[in-house]
Amino acid sequence: MKPRAELQYLRQQKLRDPALVLSLSLPLIPSLSPKKESDLAIFEQLIVAGCDLGEFEVVKQCLGLLKEQFGAIVKTVLPAEPGKEPKVKVEGSSRVGILEGKFLEAQGDYSGATELYNLLLTQNPANVLASKRLCAIQKAIGTPAEAVKSLLSYLDSNPTDVAGWWELAELYLSQGHWQGAATAFEEVVLFDPLSHEVHTKLGECYYGMAASSKDGVCKDFSGEGMMAMARRHFAEALNLKRGNLRALMGLRMASRETALRPANVNDKKDVALVDGSVADIEVAQKLHEFACEEIERVTKGKYGKLGLGLKEIGRTEGEEILAAMASKGE
Secondary structure: OOHHHHHHHHHHOOOOOHHHHHHHHHHHHHHOOOOOHHHHHHHHHHHHHHHHHOOHHHHHHHHHHHHHHHOOOEEEEOOOOOOOOOOEEEEOOHHHHHHHHHHHHHOOOHHHHHHHHHHHHHHOOOOHHHHHHHHHHHHHOOOHHHHHHHHHHHHHHOOOOHHHHHHHHHHHHHOOOHHHHHHHHHHHHHHOOOOHHHHHHHHHHHHHHHHHHHOOOOOOOOHHHHHHHHHHHHHHHHHHOOOOHHHHHHHHHHHHHHHOOOOOOOOHHHOOOOOOOHHHHHHHHHHHHHHHHHHHHHHOOOOOHHHHHHHHHHHHHHHHHHHHHHHHHO
16 A cells, blocks of 8 residues: 555544554655645654654754745734723634644643633633643643533533543543533433443442442432432443443442442432332342352453452342341341
């Protein structure tokens, strides 16, 4: 396959292999013309690959050629009218500006990159790439709270960006904010309801909220109601992909929590989710048995001592649940 065709294949398949991109594109630089869209795409690939590998001289060379053709980002402060703030005019190619911002990020100049992206947003408030890069910078410098604010502002204007909602959920999880993460993953599941990964994540979020309610962290939620939601999502994840070990472990833990709770508990807040009846506890017992059997099947002969350990834990928990069920029936 010829270098140009191989580079095009990497772009189309969204494959990121910086070493391969450099080896393929460096010999092509003398013949590349920024005026051609296909060549401009190669320049972009080369700049991103150079930033990944720290080949800054190559990046400078490519950015110089692009600036000569399209112009750099330039800020001009216009004369202010009486009683008004001076207006700022930004000119230049936003496409080149994004590449230059990535170059600044690669060098660790986050303040310079932030200033450049803000100029691009002044030029065009709907510049999606600039907004995303600002969120990435805030995450990189260790300010997840600020990254969340920026991402929420971005998603307010771009509510169909599934990757953005997923990133928001991960940011919330990094801060232990189960409720925020669950809300973000609920948005993701609207776009991809058949993803077992999303349902597993949602199950974990609701399980975390249920555990937090015990400690008084999530006081506005019923622990049992959240545990029921956790079981539902773990079960849906297993319905979409049987043998999902992470979902099986979640279902086992969530079912155990319900099976061991006192009978005849009725939380009015979550009456639509859980009625607190003995029948509901029996369902949780059956789900626990199912999860333990599936875990044993999936780990049998594959995980060695870990598989044996999980089997023993399931057996112990099963005996604990049966004893609790017997005491409730007395």
